[in-house]
Amino acid sequence: MSNKIDLTLNINGQDHAVSVEPRKTLVDAIREDCALTGTHIGCEHGVCGACTVIVGGEAVRSCLMFAVQAQGKPIRTVEGLASGKTLHPLQRSFMAHHGLQCGFCTPGFLMLAVNTLEKNPAIGDEELLDVLSSNLCRCTGYQNIILAVKAAREDMRTKEEAVAG
Amino acid sequence: MKPAQFQYHAPTTIAETLDLLARYAQDDGRVLAGGQSLVPTMAFRLARPKHLVDINGVSELNRVRVENGRLCIGAGVRHSAFEKPVEDGPLGGLLASVVRHIAHRPIRVRGTFCGSIAHADPASEWCAVAAALDAEMVAESKISGTRVIPAREFFEGIMTTALHEGELLREVRLPILPKGTHAGFAEYSRRAGDYAIAMAVATYRLKNGMMSDMHIAVGGAEAAPRRLPEAERTLIGRPPNFGIFQAAGHAARQAVDPIDDPSIGADYRRGIVRAMVIRALESAAS
């Protein structure tokens, strides 16, 4: 017995028509039905943050949402960060500061950090640390992730100031 | 795909929600609010509801309003709504300090206040606040109509509440704390964002320098959060100071019957209860 529902998921500005059971989580639909495997799955119960994507402007755990609930909302995944061959400042910062080793947690951290810095480019160190404590990394020991996000924050700030001139 | 199959319903009004719940409740139909507790439970297949009634599209439920001296929190209101004070007085401040202890940002933007109350995890911060402030839970169904359930009758045990099958917890009402009310919260957990081992909420007012209107509740330590009259009595009519806070902490330690699990023994939890009551009082006083 299958009770598939037809829906359209808008991911990184592109519509994906999919047919999924209601029990399919958003992360499964993104990976299996939209073939965007940049978003990772770790625990599948909300603890690790590997599946973090931005839905309707908020970073969320995509393993704790059903795909059907994301219909009509803009979804952003790690594939949408770079423009063409140019990496997003946060991606560059993760490279420069060794913010990853195996890279499994990286897409989740990137989406969490991008959402946080876009919403509050002037976020303080303490609050930033609190936000980043949401996701797990088994490799880096976190220090370089924190360093990378802080550096990107400064980078994005100076750019804004330059524009404001 | 981990969760078992279910049928999905997406009502847009409260009336429609109640209709769907009436129709499907006997068939293990449930409310899907933020999904931050329900979906993990379904992923483990500890829950296999046959029907989910998703209330995320019911915009009437998304409101926080002040009415008759109460803060009324609709079933759609997310944890993150409390990060900035929802109200200018001590209550808004208390809720803003408490919410920082609930999980993490990405969970707070989905999970709801009422979902926490309905789920009734012993270590839920909102449940401890609801118990401390004698919250009123407004439940509604087509069968029993609207019922207002006081906190002391609502929390029955670990994840067990007075809600009937098919009832929607439509809103929770918290009394607005009068100006000058001292309010404090403290919790202890092993890692940031983890469920707490124990927590305490304390509020009081000062009359001629003496404490009155004393409310102390403890969460996380027992199967359900509750006020501790033994600890409250220690403080009434006394001036706030560290010595008397310690006495209240000691009374709380004696009064609780803590959960005893393999990783955290009852005695250890009792000690944490004592410390949290003292810290909540200190934070209220400061």
Ligand SMILES: Cc1cc2nc3c(=O)[nH]c(=O)nc-3n(C[C@H](O)[C@H](O)[C@H](O)COP(=O)(O)OP(=O)(O)OC[C@H]3O[C@@H](n4cnc5c(N)ncnc54)[C@H](O)[C@@H]3O)c2cc1C
């Ligand atoms: C990693 C992680 C860490 C967490 N840490 C904490 C923490 O530290 N403290 C804490 O308190 N919580 C924590 N949570 C849980 C989180 O706060 C949930 O949001 C909350 O427990 C449930 O709210 P919800 O809106 O997500 O409800 P759901 O998950 O949608 O529902 C939970 C249950 O309540 C029922 N329900 C929900 N709303 C209603 C309603 N209006 N009427 C009737 N029934 C209803 C549902 O049917 C279901 O049975 C954590 C969750 C995760 C994933």
Ligand code: FES
């Ligand atoms: S896979 Fe979603 S939080 Fe771990």
Ligand code: FES
């Ligand atoms: S880099 Fe390996 S888990 Fe974070």
